Amino acid sequence: MSVIKNPIIPGMAPDPSILRVGEDYYIATSTFHWKPAIQIFHSRDLANWKLLTYALDDEEVDLQGTNTPAGIWAPHLSYDKQTGKYWLAFCHIQNMAGREFNAESYIMSADQITGPWTKPAYLTSIGFDPSLFHDEDGKHYAAVLEWETREGYQAPGHIVIAEVDLPSGRVHEWHRVTTGFTTRGCVEAPQIYRHDGYYYLLLASGGTGYAHGVEIGRSKEIFGPYEPDPTGEPIITSSPHHLFSLGDPDAGHFEMYNPHSKLQKSGHGSLVETPDGRWYMAHLTSRPLPGQKLNPLGRETALQEMRWTQEGWLELADGSNLAKETVTVPGTVKQDRQAFDVEDHFAADHYDHRFMTPYHGQSSDWVTVQDGHLLISGRNSLFSQVAPSIMGTRATSLHYDLQTKVTFHPDHYSETAGVGLYYDANNWFYVRLVQADNERETVLRVLQAKQGQRVDDYLDEVPVPDESVEVRLRYDEGQVVVAYRFTSQDEWQQLGGRYDLAYLSDEGVNGEPGEIGGFTGLFNFIGAVDAYQHQSVGKFAYYSVHNRD
Structure with missing residues (x-):
């Protein structure tokens, strides 16, 4: 056995759905407004995880x-042993x-985890966070939150379950089972075991x-x-003391x-059993800045060992319900924390598949590799929710260096290229x-967006003699320095x-008092803007991110 440290997947990796098939473990996570959508990570030892693929390509x-x-919330992975x-x-x-939360839920399948996946089949619009359960008798069931919009009723609504026909996705009658x-x-994110x-x-x-938190109930009938x-409390949480919050x-x-x-915000978990009969729960968690309640890295993926009691209830292996920073996993393993560094010199005419783009997909229309360089064609400003030319990777540490070399010739003041930090269209550096x-002349200058307000640091610009600079x-x-x-x-x-x-965090963006403005996470990026003729490049x-944990 080996002791490893949480989070097992740092940076934006929320709502983890864990699955084991044979010796392979997979985790799917939410991606919100980022594309390609739905990250799928892979591991053979529960300790070391690498991004394997994305489930949704740019056209879907x-x-x-x-x-x-x-955007894209709470993917749920499952495996039908019969098929x-x-x-x-x-x-x-x-x-x-x-608070209408209009959502469309879909299902799709594949013979291999890497795809190709079938075209998404519509399931329901009753609410969000759907999951599938494949029963031993060959029947299939969907569970989801039924979003409540009526005044005077317990929000956010009921958890509902229905038999569903696969592969068509035709839903039978929904049954309200609990609030x-x-x-x-x-309550949300229902999963059946x-x-x-x-x-x-x-x-x-x-x-x-x-x-x-994560809570659990059981029944002899689905x-x-x-x-x-029987404890009346979550089985995993970061804050074990009692809370009455029904209706919120x-x-x-x-x-x-x-x-x-x-670890903070620990909740939204899913279960997996190892080949030797141990049980683990993958769940989301956050790590705030010291002395603050701001979480730049968003919600990350953690792992806890679980056990079944003699009475048939699930609990943490130590009998408590407090999420732990360390966890014991089978075998002799060592975590490679440097695996989340990024070092890309754009060789062999391709770029690292960990690059993601907000709001729209990557295509050769605006991003290509040529002669060992990444070429990014400028388009909309970074305030755009339509087509910003951004190539970003998840920030995975609270201590890191981001570095690049950029060459750029602007013909107009609306043309730029550079490097920065990005949360969403209203919040970036x-x-x-x-x-x-x-x-x-060409200069190097800082521009910020803070809760939608533009801040141009023009007093600290520096001339760039040959229109090329390392940053x-x-x-x-x-x-940041x-x-x-x-x-x-x-x-x-x-x-x-x-x-x-610090405002580039879940709590620092455009939220209402008492609410969280976002729950995605900080990204590093390189990109370009051309609000002139869309012709500059x-x-x-190179692009490097070296964590200093």
Whole structure:
């Protein structure tokens, strides 16, 4: 046995759905407004995880205009042993205004986890966070949250289950089975398991903030009635003290912050059994900045060992319900934390598949590899929710260096190319080559978006003599120092002061008081803008992110 450290997948990897087929483990996670959509990670030892593939390609879902934090939510992986097919259920949140939460849920299948996946088949619009369960008798069931919009009714609604025909996705009658097994409320993300003659219903509860948790109930019949876990509390959480929050559809619950826990917001889990009969739960978690309740890295994936009690209930291996920073896994394994570094010199005419783009897909129309350089054609401004030319990778540490070399010739003040940090279209930090205000030279200058407001740091610009510069951003717990050099023999020079970018976090973006503005996570990126003629091209020699954990 080996002791490993959480999170097992750092950075934006929320709502994990874990699955084992043979010796292989897979985890699917949400991607929200980022494409390609639905990350699928792979491991053979539960400790080391690498991005294997994405389930949705660029043509299968339109995310242009998506508001934070809508988009692709809570994918659920399953495997039908009778047919040997992998199944994936997911929802596309299209609107959150007026708390309507308009969602379309889909299912699709594949013979291999890497695809090709079938075209998504429509399942329902009753709510969000769908899952599939393949019973031993060959029947299939879907579970989902039925979103409640009526005044005076318990929000966010009932968990409902229906038999579903596969592969068509035709849904039979929905059965309302529960509004939750504890008083935390805000239940969602239902998942069904069968163990020792019982159907177990696993739920996320307490909202997406500091009260988040995992709760469980069981029944002899799939449509219930389900009895709640006798503790009356979540079986996993970061904040074990009691909370009564029924009727609250979701909230940050900042009062539930646990100063004694390294992990916060632990909840939304899924179960897996190892070949030797051990049970584990993958769940989301967050790591705030020290002394703050801001989470730049968003919701990450953690792992906990579980056990079944003599009475047939599930609990953490140590008998508590507090999510732990370390976990014991089978075998002799060592975590490779450097696996989440990125070092790409754009060789062999391709770029790292960990690059993602907000709101729209990557295509040769705007991003290509040529002669060992990544060429990015400028288009909309970074405020755009339609077609920003951004190539981003998930930030996976609170201490790291982001570095690139960019060559760019602007013919107009609306043309730029550079490097930065990005949360969404309203919140980002961009160090870019841009035409000087006198329109006679190229300069390096910082531009920010903070909750939709544009901040141009024009007083700290520096001329770039040959329109080529190396830029390094050193990130430490929400603070960033920018440095530049014109040749590899030059000393690094600082640009501007120390930038406070802690607002690039789930709680720092455009949320209402008491709410979380987003739950996606910070990205590093290189990109270009051309609001002039859409003809300029930024030329990037390399892209590196080195974590300093």
